[in-house]
Amino acid sequence: MADASTDRQGTRPAAPAPLDRAPVVWLHATGLIALGAGALALPFVVLMTGARPPSQGLARDFSVGLGFGALALAALQFALTGRLRWLTHPFGADIVYLAHRYLSWAALVLMLGHFAIFYIWHRPALGVLNPLEADWELTAGRLSLAAFAALVVTAQFRKPLRLAYERWRALHLVLAVVALGAAVAHVLGVGRFTADPDKRALWLGVTLGWLAVLGWSRLVVPWRQARNPWRVVANRDEGGGVHTLELAPEGRPLRRWKPGQFAWLSIGRSPFSLKEHPFTISTAPERGPNLSFSIKALGDDTARLIRTAPGTRAHVHGPYGAFSVDRAADAAGFVMIAGGVGITPILSNLHALHARRDPRPVVLVYANRTEDDIAFRSELEAMRGDLDLTLVMVLEQAPPGWQGVTGRIDRALLARHLPPASRDWPHMLCGPAPMTGAAAAALRDLGVPSARIDAEVFDLA
Amino acid sequence: MDRHRLAVALCLAATVFVVALAAGLALSLNP
Numbered sequence: 001m002a003d004a005s006t007d008r009q010g011t012r013p014a015a016p017a018p019l020d021r022a023p024v025v026w027l028h029a030t031g032l033i034a035l036g037a038g039a040l041a042l043p044f045v046v047l048m049t050g051a052r053p054p055s056q057g058l059a060r061d062f063s064v065g066l067g068f069g070a071l072a073l074a075a076l077q078f079a080l081t082g083r084l085r086w087l088t089h090p091f092g093a094d095i096v097y098l099a100h101r102y103l104s105w106a107a108l109v110l111m112l113g114h115f116a117i118f119y120i121w122h123r124p125a126l127g128v129l130n131p132l133e134a135d136w137e138l139t140a141g142r143l144s145l146a147a148f149a150a151l152v153v154t155a156q157f158r159k160p161l162r163l164a165y166e167r168w169r170a171l172h173l174v175l176a177v178v179a180l181g182a183a184v185a186h187v188l189g190v191g192r193f194t195a196d197p198d199k200r201a202l203w204l205g206v207t208l209g210w211l212a213v214l215g216w217s218r219l220v221v222p223w224r225q226a227r228n229p230w231r232v233v234a235n236r237d238e239g240g241g242v243h244t245l246e247l248a249p250e251g252r253p254l255r256r257w258k259p260g261q262f263a264w265l266s267i268g269r270s271p272f273s274l275k276e277h278p279f280t281i282s283t284a285p286e287r288g289p290n291l292s293f294s295i296k297a298l299g300d301d302t303a304r305l306i307r308t309a310p311g312t313r314a315h316v317h318g319p320y321g322a323f324s325v326d327r328a329a330d331a332a333g334f335v336m337i338a339g340g341v342g343i344t345p346i347l348s349n350l351h352a353l354h355a356r357r358d359p360r361p362v363v364l365v366y367a368n369r370t371e372d373d374i375a376f377r378s379e380l381e382a383m384r385g386d387l388d389l390t391l392v393m394v395l396e397q398a399p400p401g402w403q404g405v406t407g408r409i410d411r412a413l414l415a416r417h418l419p420p421a422s423r424d425w426p427h428m429l430c431g432p433a434p435m436t437g438a439a440a441a442a443l444r445d446l447g448v449p450s451a452r453i454d455a456e457v458f459d460l461a
Numbered sequence: 462m463d464r465h466r467l468a469v470a471l472c473l474a475a476t477v478f479v480v481a482l483a484a485g486l487a488l489s490l491n492p
Contacts, residue, residue: 033471036475037475037478040475040478040479040482041478041482044482044485044486047486048486048489052490053490054490055490055491056490057491058487058488058491059487061486061487061490061491062483062484062486062487064483064486064487065482065483065484065485065486065487066479066480066483068483068486069479069480069482069483070479072479073475073476073479091464091467091468092464095464095465095467095468096468098465098468099468099471099472102468102469102472103472103475103476106472106475106476106479109476110476110479110480110483322464440463450463450466451463453463454463454464455463455464455465457465
């Protein structure tokens, strides 16, 4: 019988994480939502306690409130992106990043509202624009607004702006710290609500708390990674331009991960480098402590990554994500819909079902543009022997003699290939956003409840 | 509700909540 020490040598799989029970996940999510509401309300609680400043008129006081609210929302983003597993667990890290994007837009709109009310009704209070002549605290406010607007716009439009991922990450970090720092300087400089020394101390404490979260993700986490390196042991061509890198732990294996989850991966670089990417782990926990990441060269750093030589040192940080069959322990079967390299988290889930000899039926609809784009074809076909897997291969441009389906994933195609009994099964979608969006709409049209449709957000930035 | 729609609903709720707090602050200072 293997003892615990054999885990490190790779002779026994790392213990998989326990299944997520829905009531526990919901309770966890509710607690986090309450915590978030508390974090948003905190500045207002501080403002309203102790000595209050005199009124300056309804519109102006509302504008100040919008400013504080925008700052609270902006500060919350440090927590949402701080790689805190206990925070992302119930929602899935992909959805938390999506919320980060939406809430940042909301914070920017509130900041603009704060500025606009002053600009329209109290323009003299804004002073002059020239930073050499203006009050420094008002310049700090304008700097914060400009930095935050640049932050949101460069994140939303990174690709049209042709900003390389790595350069954008560095810019994002700098702009975020400048925007938050300038906003806090603005609040303390204006000082209308923070004249009281206790309130100033509390404000500084809150700011340092948010910066501590940033320090956690950018310093503590990489430091831990540096002490627990991984090694690339294989690089396989899977077809369709996808390469699988297999990594072996040199120290501790990844603990408590579920099929379909992803991890941040940096290869051949310091873990403090910003050149790391979120990639799905394409194998299942049951396969052992080695992790496989399947990567398609889509530009930026990925072209370099797929050429990684075995022996290269790597760093892994995870697991994250909730796109897992382990979230649906009660399901009678699964429908999985993949587009292109979106197959990777689905493959991981299939590997897990396969390793567990799970008898439940699975229908996989796997869409690609051409036959050459299909990845893991033989692996998927081989799984059909041990798993109740129906494989529906869809090509947009099929070659002569193609045995599968030709066309795009739409209502008619899904109606034809999904059994009527599958409507209440979990439907797991992963691929380019237009494809998953169209598939989700078609599924709803076919009578699949929204709660049974889960799309992994594929393109985080 | 799927996770994506939940995220949209939570973000909208958070924004409305913050605007309500700002309005509450203004109203409490201008009774």
